[in-house]
Amino acid sequence: MNWLIDFWRSSIGGKVIMAITGLLLFGFVVAHLLGNLQLLSGPDKINAYAKMLHDLGPLLWVMRIGLLVVFVLHVATGIRLARANKAARPVAYAKEATIQASFASRSMVLSGLSLLVFVVYHLLHFTLGVTNPGHSALKAAGAGGHDVYAMVTASFSVPAIAIAYMAFQAVLFLHLSHGVQSLAQTLGLNHRRYSPMVRTLAYLLAAAIAGGNAFLPFAVLSGIVKVAS
Amino acid sequence: MKVTLHIWRQSRQSTKGDFAQDGRMVRYELDHVSADMSFLEMLDVLNEQLIHKGEEPVAFDHDCREGICGSCGVVIDGVPHGPERGTTTCQLHMRSFKDGAEIWVEPWRAAAFPVVRDLVVDRSSFDRVVQKGAFISVGTGAPQDANAIPVPKHDADRAFDAATCIGCGACVAACKNASAMLFVGAKVSHFMHLPQGRVEREQRARDLVAAMDREGFGNCTNQYECEAACPKEIPVRVIAEMNREFVRAKAVEEPASDKGTGGHG
Structure with a gap:
């Protein structure tokens, strides 16, 4: 087991953990978006999808716990590496300058922590029904207890909530635009043939995901998606 | 002026x-x-x-x-x-x-x-990293005939890209995290593209990364400030190569008890 602990503690081991958990979380975000886009097809489609997920039973819990482990690993390793990075430069430059590092790459810790706050809020809001119990009650009331459509549309028809969700998608765009290209480099995928393509792809994917997510609150707010009556 | x-x-x-x-x-x-x-x-x-x-x-x-x-x-x-x-x-x-x-x-x-x-810094941390394996440990004897070991041009070029490192430390100074991964990556890349260097590639990758970590350098976040500051313009490809070499070396590492037995029977 020593070699595993050594790997875990090493700088590159930490980076690899960030890359692999990042890739898994990226996969989750893609699946999450594809699932939620069914909101555009009306209540029947998305509510059936919610029931299907719920009916997975124990398998759903395996997925949830797996996701939680990956998430905690990503956050904890990120914090560990960020602290080591801070300690590696005890005295800051009097004159700071950046040659080519992108804004997104320089704000990864901040965007990451912001997303952590968002995820906690998102869970409190929809999954646990703490912040707006009324919205969750709508879900339980209709469609056999799976009326996600009513819950989501009611939530996003509150402008403050819809705008907050859209604002956090901008943060997600920043985080993914650097994260996706960074994980390729960390996993050793760097080649003049495809690296420029990976960089472009990272921006496109980040924009597609953030844009897709932000479209849902926008669609409800602007009346493209009708609020359940 | x-x-x-x-x-x-x-x-x-x-x-x-x-x-x-x-x-x-x-x-x-x-x-x-x-x-x-x-x-x-x-x-x-x-x-x-x-x-x-x-x-x-x-x-x-x-x-x-x-x-x-x-x-x-x-x-x-x-x-x-x-x-x-x-x-x-x-x-x-x-x-x-x-x-x-x-x-x-x-x-x-x-x-x-x-x-x-003032402006003088102690860079012996670089020397300590190099001492852990940025060399080839064979008894070389008399100089070999220059072309006794054929090296493809492409490999020679890759090795030389990394070998241009002058060890000035600008990569560490430029890095937002004071990471030395361009320097150490250059050492790994320098040897991994040459047949003489490949013999000890796993040991080298493990030892150099461990030595780098011991010195208290930061971790790479792939911002590529190092590449832009390097006076020899060493590309960040060498960092990707080091990551690959290190993961590979860790994956094939033998347990300590099996080391140096020289095979079975």
């Missing part, structure tokens, strides 16, 4: 608990600077004046002044080796600055590079 300099002055060596010591930025006005002077020659002129006034001259590292030894290097306006790409401080000329410019001059700032005095 006339310039205003802000230079880091520190009279005592950095310690772990007190890195900055009495260090502070001190302002100097310097007139009659020729545009054809190198940056170091400009500092020489400043030091002449300081000595005439009975003040301590500014300590800075330099040796060949030809851009090949890796001794010199200061952070100029936040950029290691100053504004020109692929240039060491000694090869930077004052024509790169405007007349009347304000110039900030600081030492490499990293926990692994304690300041000895």
Whole structure:
């Protein structure tokens, strides 16, 4: 087991953990978006999808716990590496300058922590029904207890909530635009043939995901998606 | 031309608990600077004046002044080796600055590079990393015939890209995390593309990364400031290669008890 602990503690081991958990979380975000886009097809489609997920039973819990482990690993390793990075430069430059590092790459810790706050809020809001119990009650009331459509549309028809969700998608765009290209480099995928393509792809994917997510609150707010009556 | 300099002055060596010591930025006005002077020659002129006034001259590292030894290097306006790409401080000329410019001059700032005095830092952490495996440990004997081991041109080029490293430390100074991964990646890449280096590739990757981590360098976040600051323009490809080599070396590592048994039976 020593070699595993050594790997875990090493700088590159930490980076690899960030890359692999990042890739898994990226996969989750893609699946999450594809699932939620069914909101555009009306209540029947998305509510059936919610029931299907719920009916997975124990398998759903395996997925949830797996996701939680990956998430905690990503956050904890990120914090560990960020602290080591801070300690590696005890005295800051009097004159700071950046040659080519992108804004997104320089704000990864901040965007990451912001997303952590968002995820906690998102869970409190929809999954646990703490912040707006009324919205969750709508879900339980209709469609056999799976009326996600009513819950989501009611939530996003509150402008403050819809705008907050859209604002956090901008943060997600920043985080993914650097994260996706960074994980390729960390996993050793760097080649003049495809690296420029990976960089472009990272921006496109980040924009597609953030844009897709932000479209849902926008669609409800602007009346493209009708609020359940 | 006339310039205003802000230079880091520190009279005592950095310690772990007190890195900055009495260090502070001190302002100097310097007139009659020729545009054809190198940056170091400009500092020489400043030091002449300081000595005439009975003040301590500014300590800075330099040796060949030809851009090949890796001794010199200061952070100029936040950029290691100053504004020109692929240039060491000694090869930077004052024509790169405007007349009347304000110039900030600081030492490499990293926990692994304690300041000895003013702009001079102790880079022996690099030496300790190199001692752990950035070499080929075979008894070489008499020089071999130059082409006895054929090396494909492509591999030779890759190895040479990394071998151009002069060990100046600009990559660490430029990195937002004071990471040494461009330097260590260059060592790994230098040897992994050559048949002589491949024999010890796993041991080398493990040992160099462990040595780098021990010295207290930061971790790479793939921002590529190092590549932009490197006076030899070593590409960040070498970091990806090191990541690959390290993961591979860890994956094939034998348990300690099995080492050196020379096979079974």
